[in-house]
């Protein structure tokens with residue numbers, strides 16, 4: 001089983017998403033052997049697509065110049081890595097109610113017609129990653145983003161990532177999340193973190 005781990009926290013130390021992801025992979029290893037590929041976009045952000053990227057991307061592969069292929073090289077590498085994975089564990093902190101900019105740059109590099117989704121002549125789009133499974137581990141500094149919580153309307157993180165996965169054809173999507181990691185009561189922070197670990201421990205047995 002090929003497992004792709006994508007980190008996106010810009011924190012080097014004390015990153016909650018990294019710690020939870022480390023924990024999950026350690027647990028998973030007890031039940032399922034896997035070969036791991038790591039992609040840390042938080043520490044090594046992919047380039048933000050620019051004009052040249054868009055032109056290269058929208059040119060048919062057989063008509064691309066050497067320069068265009070060069071421009072798409074990182075994107076191709078990221079996509080090949082993704083296509084090679086059977087399972088994906090993505091770690092996403094909440095930044096300003098959404099995902100970190102390096103993770104958005106990653107997404108802008110991997111969502112490409114003909115590679116990760118198809119575009120029919122009538123405009124129908126179909127994701128090509130249907131066989132994959134994804135676990136998304138999220139962390140937030142504040143609390144009450146869940147269900148009827150006072151900040152529920154501000155959660156542009158999980159809904160976005162879920163919609164994106166579905167667009168790419170992935171239906172086996174799982175979220176484990178921790179809240180109140182920065183601006184809550186100390187005991188709540190620990191309880192929430194431990195609760196996330198508990199969920200991950202259980203999930204590792206069946207994932």
Ligand SMILES: Cc1cc2nc3c(=O)[nH]c(=O)nc-3n(C[C@H](O)[C@H](O)[C@H](O)COP(=O)(O)O)c2cc1C
Pocket residue numbers: 009010011014015016017018092093094095096097098139140141142143181182
């Ligand atoms: C740039 C930045 C923006 C953030 N924005 C939010 C936010 O909108 N809502 C929130 O609840 N927490 C916010 N936080 C707190 C993080 O979500 C929290 O620290 C989380 O644990 C980060 O994950 P990490 O520990 O893996 O880095 C923000 C943190 C940073 C650094």
